[in-house]
Amino acid sequence: YLKCSTNCLLFSDIKVSCLKDSVKMKLDCQQDFVSLVWTETRPQVDTSLYRLGNCFPTSVMATQAIFKVELNACKFRRMVTGDLLQYNNNLTYVSSESQFLPFSHPVTCVYQRPKDWYPMIYNPFFETYGQGELLFHAKFMNNDFTGPAESFSFPLGSLIPIMASVQQASHQPLQIFIEECVAATTPQLLPNGDKYTIITNKGCLVDSKVSRSRFLPRQKSSQIHALLQAFRFSTGEQVYLHCTFVAWDPVGVDKTKKACNYVQGHGWELVDNPSYSSVCDCCESSCNARRRRSTSFGNHEMVHEAVLGPITITD
Structure with a gap:
């Protein structure tokens, strides 16, 4: 055809x-x-x-x-x-x-479309202090995260499973975060286009304040799972998720490398270690700019911007 x-x-x-x-x-x-x-x-x-x-x-x-x-x-x-x-x-x-x-x-x-095909973010390679390559992946998953989603049409209010990972090759262990994520009806973000903010402020899942969206506990440091509740945004139209991923050393936490959920009646909670949830306090204001990592990483940012989709949210 x-x-x-x-x-x-x-x-x-x-x-x-x-x-x-x-x-x-x-x-x-x-x-x-x-x-x-x-x-x-x-x-x-x-x-x-x-x-x-x-x-x-x-x-x-x-x-x-x-x-x-x-x-x-x-x-x-x-x-x-x-x-x-x-x-x-x-x-x-x-x-x-x-x-x-x-x-x-x-x-x-x-x-x-092949039956086993599912949308993935484009896969550029990122080098780290001259050793090997980094490969970022993101995909829509089935309900138990055992495989890719079989459908990209989600009823309003249902939960959309998403998994992001960084493939490390010979690198030291890395931890992945989703810094920002917004929904739009176009594969490119337009300056005056409609958009819906899901994750912002260096890892604050702000949509969890008004929905059942949430980060899930990690199975691996190099992976992060999230459930996003299908929202009333351009119902029936194609929707794209524009996200920014970042890989860090899995040592310590601060306001710029975190994954935070909002728990009703409790406030913001750090997914990886709730006892350090104070780093999520800035989700209600503005989190500081990301600090430079250890000098052993050189000047490589290990930041990846990607577009997932399209998906359709049905009423």
Whole structure:
């Protein structure tokens, strides 16, 4: 099932061709890569100036720009809608010649979502004092945290299990926290867009003040589990969680590295050690900026921003 944006939509096993005016595009969406051939019949167009996302053509000819790229390259954007997995990008042409105005042309491949596929945050690598790599993960889980969620539609008021972890390789043990997390209806946070704050102020789960949302006791220092109560925010629309994760030495606690729940009738409580819950007092004001870690970590922040979703909250 492949979509090409020049006024045509074809169902095909592999290929789709689209014609508009004097331009022809051939798009071949394979499982892990995309082949795109853009044929240009207008004279004096420099085919080397075409770009797919941020990728240059793999090869060029007098009238063609040819791209053979992987789906995880060239700034392809992945979206999930129901049972469909969609990859979006833009073919652009930029020229300093005034007679050829810059333009952006959508390119879309749509696949049936595999049953065992679930959305994960993108996985960049973070180095720590020259030894190995760090790999952050986050995912929606089933009710007992034994596997990924089987559905991404949650009834209003139900609990949404989320797990975040950091894979440490040869590093010393690390402890992961969720510093910030907000919900929005777009995969990018817009300055004036609607959003709902869930976690803020360096690990304060403020949604627990008005709901059953909560951090759960840790099973491992490198993992953190949370249950978020499905909230009345853009009911029926796609919702994305924009979160910031941070990995720390698992030694000591302070106001800037914590996981705090609000317990009705009791106040703020530190999940990892309730006897030190005083570090959560700043959740009602402003927690200090994060201090630099031990100098053995160098200047690496070990902070990861990610987008989870989309999910749908049903009434």
